[in-house]
Each structure stands twice: as C-alpha cells, then as structure tokens.
Amino acid sequence: MTNNSIMIAIILALIAGGVGYVIGSMLRKKSSEALLANAEDLAAKMIEDAKRQTEVMAMEAAIQAKDAVYQAKEELEKQFEQETRDKKRDLQALEKRLQQKEENLDKKTNLFDQRDTEFLKREQSLAAREQVLSTKEQAQVQKEEQIDQLVTEQRARLEQISGMTSAEAKKVLMDAMEDEAKLDAAKIIKAMEEEARETADKKSKEILALAIQRYAGEYVAERSVSVVTLPSDEMKGRIIGREGRNIRALEAATGIDLIIDDTPEAVILSGFNPVRREVAKLSLQKLIADGRIHPGRIEEVVAKSQEEIDQAMKEAGDQAAFDLGVHGIHPEILKLIGRLKYRTSYSQNVYQHSLEVAFLCGIMAAELGINVKQAKRAGLLHDLGKAVDHEIEGSHAVIGADIAKKYGESPKIVHAIMAHHEDEKPASVLAVLVQAADALSGARPGARREMMETYVKRLDDLERIATSFDGVVNSFAIQAGREIRVMVSSDLVSDDRALLLAKDIAKKIENEMTYPGQIKVNVIRETRATEYAR
Incomplete structure (x- = not known):
C-alpha cells in the first residue's frame, strides 16, 4: 500500500472520529446519559478499528516497497550481466580481426621482399642488355655510314652514266x-x-514502279457538256418560257448554253467553264424541283447555287489537306485547291491529278528518306496556278509559285512549283520528285483523253521534225509519243554532233508542238565494220 493510501485511511479515521464525537455531543444534549455513554463507546470502537486498519495498511505498503526495490535490483543485475557478456563478445571478435590483420601484414611483407629480389635481378639483367645494345648501336652507326658512302658513290656513277x-x-x-x-x-x-x-x-x-504499284487512282473523263434529266418533256416548254425569256435569263445568269432538242426528257448544258456549267446544272435542277421558273426566280436560284459551289470548293480544299495530312495551308490557297475540282487539263480533272501527284510524291519521298509531308505539300500545290491561269497571264507554274510565295509557303515549296515544268531549273530533290510524279500522273494510260486524230498527228509531227535535220536517216516515235528515237549516219554525224543534234531536235519540238508532259529525244549513232572471209 502506498503512502497516499495510508494518509487517506488516517484522514478517514480522523473524520470518522470527529463525526462520532459530534454525534455523541448531540446525543448527550438531546438524549439521556445512557445513550451518551453508548455513543462514546461506539466512537471509541471506531477509532480503534481505524487505528488497526492504518497499521495494517502501513505494513502492506512497506512490504510492497521492499518488493519493488528487490525487483529493480534484480533487473539491474541482469542488464549489467548482459552488457558484460556483449562487451566480452565484441572484444573477442576485435581480437580475432587484429590477429587476421597481423597475419595478412606478414604475408604482404614477405611478398614485397620477394618482389624486391626480383626487381634487383631484372635491373641487373637490363644493365647487361643495355651494354649489349650500346655495342650493337655503335656497329649499326658504322654500317649506316658505310652504306651512305656507297650510295653516294653509286649515285655519282649513275649520274655519270645517265648524263x-x-x-x-x-x-x-x-x-x-x-x-x-x-x-x-x-x-x-x-x-x-x-x-x-x-x-x-x-x-x-524501282522507286517509280513502286509508286505506280502502290497508288491506284481512278479517272473519269470530263466533258464539255452536262445533261440534266427532266421529269417529263412538258418541262422543256416551261424552261424555254414565253418567247424564250426563261432560257435567255438562265443563259445570261450562268454563261452556259442550254440545248433543248428532241432528246427525250433531257436538257444539255454546253460550256467550257466547268464551274459555270456546274452552277447552271445545280440551278436548273433546283428550278425543276421547285416548279417556279421565271427570270426573277432564276437569278435568285443561280446566286444561291453559286454560293453553294463556292462552299463546296472550300470544303474540297479542306478535305484534300486532311486526306494528305498536310496542315497550316493558308485558307485562300485551300479555296483555290478546291476550285481545281472543276478544272480539267487534257480532259483530266486537275483536283484529282493534284491529289495523285501528292500521294506519288509522298511514296517516293518515303523511299528516298526525305520529308514526306513536305513532298505531299509540294505535290498538292504544284498546279495551283491552273485555278486562276484564265484570269492571269503567264505559265501556270509561275502563277502558282507567285501565289504560294504570297501566302507564306516555304522557298522549297515555291521552287518545286516553279520548276515542275522547267520554268526554273530544278535545284532540289523535292523539285525533281514533283516533276516525276506529275509526269507519272499525266502519262498513265487512261489518265488523259485524246482524240485519235490528235494522237496520230502528234506522232507524225514528231517524226517530221526529227527527219528535217541533216544527217538523220530515220526516226521512230514510241511510247505513245513520249519518246522519239532518231537514227543518224555515222559518216555525217560525229559523237559530239549527236549531242548537239538531240538538243536542237528537242528545242524545235518545244517551239512547234503542244503536248502534255515531256518527250525524250534519243539520237542513235552506230558504226558498223563489215568484212567477208573467203
């Protein structure tokens, strides 16, 4: 029992005694003397009980304190013994390591002694070798001096003999x-x-063949006429109008000729401007579907159709850039690209042709390891000038290069556009790629439609121009007019002259003929020696 418990017991006892005393006093005053005596006896007994309890608690507290001291002593002894054992073990391990180090040091000392002995032996051996080498060097110097003397004597003799x-x-x-x-x-x-x-x-x-194999483009021959289907022949009269005012208003608004003949349920639109022809076709279809056909309505529908075609051209330009994966092209250039959708060259759609050239450029650029996106960009923009060449004078290549430069295209792209028809000499791989892709797209069978008479005339003109030069024996136009082979007389034309003749023929073809792509001129000179053994 602790000191606090003892104090509490004492206090309780004192309190109980006090309470008893008070009670006794009160009882003496209020009760008889007998009751007062009993109260005093009861208080005395309570005090005795409190004293006995206090003594018992004090003894218990002393016993518990002795137990705590004894336990603490035992724990300290155990801890001391454990620390003593740990220190002893550490000292033994340290002593063992010191012994091992001493043994290692002894071994190293013996090894160093052996090495010192070997080094002394080697030094003695090297000293002996140096003496031998010194002797040999002296002999070598003497031999070299003798050789130099002999060489000098021999050189003097050779100079005397040869002069x-x-x-x-x-x-x-x-x-x-x-x-x-x-x-x-x-x-x-x-x-x-x-x-x-x-x-x-x-x-x-190989690269050109690969590009052709990997790209398969479809071509639909464009024509200078469009046909609009009518629901019935009665609609023809409504299109013509009273005294022909409707048809005149439509032709004046669109700039396209309307041919209304005996063709059942059809009206023919004739014109060389494909954009206007498309506007006229769309306008006529709307008028037929609406049923209200009069000059005021015609002008309104034509204006609306023009806006729709402009929007379609813009969307076509955006779609082309998206399909090719080229970005950052100026919106005005994209509008012109979309305008090529209604432009043809030798009956080939220029929009489709530009897409094909871009794809071919990308394929060949990937094979050559150059920038694919830049090649596609140059291919897409190479015929940009054809969108406005009927409005601006000059070659479409030069016009396209000027437009591209105006709207911030890089010098490499501008040069490739300018050089794809030799308006400027190609000075980069990109320019040559665009040339090759343009030729591939235009020269593929079925890419461009020509009249049979025009085709035959071009072949005749090629052979006629080639045979007009002196020394030419014969000429043959081959590969659909893409190449002309000229056979010359070896007696009249030399090798150097053959080169000049090829350039002269090519220049004359450029000046006198109109043709798509390029024509290769091959001048062949052959010398044959013939003899008979009898």
Whole structure:
C-alpha cells in the first residue's frame, strides 16, 4: 500500500472520529446519559478499528516497497550481466580481426621482399642488355655510314652514266608515276560513274514502279457538256418560257448554253467553264424541283447555287489537306485547291491529278528518306496556278509559285512549283520528285483523253521534225509519243554532233508542238565494220 493510501485511511479515521464525537455531543444534549455513554463507546470502537486498519495498511505498503526495490535490483543485475557478456563478445571478435590483420601484414611483407629480389635481378639483367645494345648501336652507326658512302658513290656513277642529275632523274620518275596515276584514276572514275549511273537508273525505276504499284487512282473523263434529266418533256416548254425569256435569263445568269432538242426528257448544258456549267446544272435542277421558273426566280436560284459551289470548293480544299495530312495551308490557297475540282487539263480533272501527284510524291519521298509531308505539300500545290491561269497571264507554274510565295509557303515549296515544268531549273530533290510524279500522273494510260486524230498527228509531227535535220536517216516515235528515237549516219554525224543534234531536235519540238508532259529525244549513232572471209 502506498503512502497516499495510508494518509487517506488516517484522514478517514480522523473524520470518522470527529463525526462520532459530534454525534455523541448531540446525543448527550438531546438524549439521556445512557445513550451518551453508548455513543462514546461506539466512537471509541471506531477509532480503534481505524487505528488497526492504518497499521495494517502501513505494513502492506512497506512490504510492497521492499518488493519493488528487490525487483529493480534484480533487473539491474541482469542488464549489467548482459552488457558484460556483449562487451566480452565484441572484444573477442576485435581480437580475432587484429590477429587476421597481423597475419595478412606478414604475408604482404614477405611478398614485397620477394618482389624486391626480383626487381634487383631484372635491373641487373637490363644493365647487361643495355651494354649489349650500346655495342650493337655503335656497329649499326658504322654500317649506316658505310652504306651512305656507297650510295653516294653509286649515285655519282649513275649520274655519270645517265648524263642526268639525281633531281632530274627524280623529276622524270615522278612525271611518269603521275601520268600513270592519272590514267588509273580516270579509269576508276569512269567505272564509278558508270556504276553510279546504272545504280541510280535502276533505283529510280524501282522507286517509280513502286509508286505506280502502290497508288491506284481512278479517272473519269470530263466533258464539255452536262445533261440534266427532266421529269417529263412538258418541262422543256416551261424552261424555254414565253418567247424564250426563261432560257435567255438562265443563259445570261450562268454563261452556259442550254440545248433543248428532241432528246427525250433531257436538257444539255454546253460550256467550257466547268464551274459555270456546274452552277447552271445545280440551278436548273433546283428550278425543276421547285416548279417556279421565271427570270426573277432564276437569278435568285443561280446566286444561291453559286454560293453553294463556292462552299463546296472550300470544303474540297479542306478535305484534300486532311486526306494528305498536310496542315497550316493558308485558307485562300485551300479555296483555290478546291476550285481545281472543276478544272480539267487534257480532259483530266486537275483536283484529282493534284491529289495523285501528292500521294506519288509522298511514296517516293518515303523511299528516298526525305520529308514526306513536305513532298505531299509540294505535290498538292504544284498546279495551283491552273485555278486562276484564265484570269492571269503567264505559265501556270509561275502563277502558282507567285501565289504560294504570297501566302507564306516555304522557298522549297515555291521552287518545286516553279520548276515542275522547267520554268526554273530544278535545284532540289523535292523539285525533281514533283516533276516525276506529275509526269507519272499525266502519262498513265487512261489518265488523259485524246482524240485519235490528235494522237496520230502528234506522232507524225514528231517524226517530221526529227527527219528535217541533216544527217538523220530515220526516226521512230514510241511510247505513245513520249519518246522519239532518231537514227543518224555515222559518216555525217560525229559523237559530239549527236549531242548537239538531240538538243536542237528537242528545242524545235518545244517551239512547234503542244503536248502534255515531256518527250525524250534519243539520237542513235552506230558504226558498223563489215568484212567477208573467203
């Protein structure tokens, strides 16, 4: 029992005694003397009980304090013994490590002693070798002096015999070696050039063939007329109108001729401007569907159709850029690209042609390892000038390059547009790619539609121009007029003259003929030696 418990018991006892005393006093005053005596006896007994309890609690507290002291002593002894054992174990481990280190140091000392002995032996051996080498060097110097003396004597004898000094003989030898080296270098260069030419030609053909195989474009031949289907022949009269005022209003608003003949349930729209023809076709279809056909309504419908066609052209330009994955093109350029949808060249749709050239450029650029997006961009914009070439004078390549430059295209793209028809000499791989892709797209069978008479006339003109030059024996137009082979007389035309003749024929073809793409001129000169063995 703790000191606090003892104090509480004492206090309780005192309180109880006080309470008893008070009660006794009160009882003495209020009760008889007998009751007062009983109260005093009861208080005395309570005080005795409190004293006995207090003594018992004090004894218990003392016993508990002795137990706590004994337990603390035992714990301290156990902790001391554990620490003693740990320190002893650490000391033993440290002593063991020190012994191992001493053993290692002894081993290292013995190893160093052995090495010192070996180094001394090696030093003695090296000293002996140095003496031997010194002797040999002295002998070598003497031999070199003798050799130099013999060479000098031999050179003097050779100069006397040949009549030339050593410098002159060296010059003659160097000249001969230089000529021989030049000859060998020329042979190597020629072989390398031939190999490079063959490799480049083979590689370029592979790339072009791959581009053609990987892209399959469809072409629908454009025509200069459009046909609008009518619900009945009665509609023809309504289109013509009273005294022809409706048809005149429609022709005046669209700029397209309307041909109404005996063709059942059909009206023909004739005109060379595909945009106007499309506006007229759309307007006529709307008027037929609406049923209200009069000059005021015609002008209103034509104006609305024009707006729809403009919007369609803008959407076509945006779609082309999206399909090719080229971004950042100026909106005005995209409008012109969409306008190419209604433009044809040799009956080939220029919009589809531009998309095809862009795809072909991308395929070939990927094979050559150059920027694919830049190649597609140049291919898409290469015929940009054809959208406005009927409004601006000049070559469509030059017009397109000026437009591209105006709207912030890079110099590489501008140059590729300018050079794709040799208006500017190609000075980059990108420009050559656009040229090749343009030729592939235009020269594919079925890409462009020509009249049979025009085709035959072009072949005749090619052969006529080639045979008009002196020394030409015969000429043959091949590959659908894409190539002309000219056979010349070896007696009248030399090799150098053959090169000039090819350039003259090509220049005359450019000046006198109109044709799509390009025409290759091959001048063939052959010398044959014939003899008979009898």
